[in-house]
Amino acid sequence: MKAKLTIQKTALTAIAAFFxxxxxxxxxxxxxxxxxxxxEVLSTPFRFFPKQWLVTNYVDILKDAAFQKAMLTTFGGAVLFAVLSLLVNASAAYVFARLEFRFKTVMWLxxxxxxxxxxxxxLLTSFIVVNKLGMLDTFAVLVLPGVASAGAMFFIRQFYLNIPLALEEAALIDGAGRIRIFTSVFLPxxxxxxxxxxxxxxxxYxxxxxxxxxxxxxxxxxxxMQYLATFRSERSTEMGMLMAGSALSALPTIVLFLIFQKYIISGIKISGLK
Amino acid sequence: MFKKNYRQDNGVAYLLLAPIVILLTIFVVIPFFYSLKVSFYNWSFYQPSVFVGFDNFKFVLEDDLFLNSVWVGIKFTLMVVPASMVVSFLFANVIKGMRKGSASIVKTSIYIPTIISGIVASVIFVFIYDYMGGLANYVLSWFGSEPRAWLADVKTALPSIAVPAIWLGFGLTTLIMLAGLHDIPESYYEAADLEGAGTWQKMWYITVPLMKNIVLFLTVTGFTGAISQYELSLVMTGGGPLDTTTTPNLYILNHFRNDVMVGNSIAASLLLFVVLGSISAIIFKVLNSEKAIDG
Structure with missing residues (x-):
């Protein structure tokens, strides 16, 4: 029995390690x-590790001005996008979670x-709309269209619904306005x-x-991502640089995820599924 | 639907709602009604539009390429969803039995693919499938098989795109399953142990029935996600060979890019919208009801 358990355990560990x-x-x-x-990138036979570890690809792509620009503007855009999306969707989430007003159900729907x-x-009609608004080839066209998100609003609202009313009642009695309560009780x-x-x-983003x-x-x-796809079709011989660029493009998100992984993984629980 | 409170805050409410409502109106509602309108017109960038009634819808439903793309989407879904569900379910059970420290390393590792973009995944897998120096053919050579042109062969192209799709999605599926597993009370298993139930019996009679709703949820979201996939085929094969990897959304996108008859592809996207929209409406209803998960 004991031996069987050990075998089972080893097998499970092996499966986990494998996946x-x-x-x-x-x-x-x-x-x-x-x-x-x-x-060497696609040399036959296949080799996982390089014969010689060279940093040239990474150095070359990091020196590429277009790559630098793409990384920086995408990073800036993504941060701005996230901040705006939190502001816009959280205020709406707060309103739907706590405030009473005329046509609430209509607005909600x-x-x-x-x-x-x-x-x-x-996709295409949004393109026509942003074209008519003269937004093509501007930073705004990248950031603005996706900022408002009913899904994000809904998710934040679920969280706000679980904040006990008692926390804001004291502030209400003190005569604090709804916006004050939002910024001083809910946002923190x-x-x-x-x-x-x-x-x-x-x-x-x-x-x-x-x-x-x-x-x-x-x-x-x-x-x-546009840069990488363009690089791939226009400079298809520079495979090493493409590899390095792809790896680097994934790096900021991985770092960000590792920093906040505790919240993200536990967030899967509160995601409304359970 | 909302309970009455002791005071109304019309001014503040509308002030705080203004940004979301304005943005959604400009970037979702107006485009949507615009799409609805265009789908009834013979509309193009170059000519004045003519009202054509349901012709666009008729055209799409009779277009072999569109029907083929739906079929491709269904096949793709059948490759991706069951595989990732089974793998995720078993793997979630494995993680549940692990010690806390190693479990958290595993959880973090399998989540990482989830945050990788479709473009980067495509770049990686195109190299893995490379005819000469790719990993896939290298592994084949261990078994003495001839190398294959994975992405250029009608037989293997779609499954080859299903693999990165599974890779991108299975971490999140596993973690959602794991969250579900943790919610099953340990006492059920202890009671089963006393009755002398084995591992598989416990899984079949306790875990599976209690995971029903989560599995249902993941199946439906997996289905809508997989059938809407187009980025992988767009970058890896461009829809080829012979349209065997043209998913419905890629069909629509390709028509946007190459056609003058925009009405058709918008009609196609609206038809898909009716199907996918109703499916997600059902999920939302299940989620928003309080008894989403019983047991």
């Missing part, structure tokens, strides 16, 4: 392939229904939910590809 390595493998591979010599509109159905308590929603928005490709033609405003 964990499998999950990390593609990423590890692209990072390591970035250290290979240009011709109006906002929530947008959640069911799939992006593809409005929002940290866990803001981390989850904020990183979600950040990632959505960082990883987006089709929208930037449609709306940005000025290379100065290329976002990182």
């Amino acid at each position: 964990t390595l499998l999950a990390l493998f593609p990423l590890a591979w692209v990072m390591i392939a970035g250290f290979k010599e240009k011709t 109006y906002v929530i229904i947008t959640m069911f509109v799939p992006g593809m159905a409005i 308590m929002s940290y866990p939910v803001f981390v989850i929603v904020g990183i979600g928005s950040y990632l959505g 960082w990883n987006s590809f089709v929208w930037p490709t449609m709306t940005i033609t000025n290379p100065d405003l290329y976002q990182i």
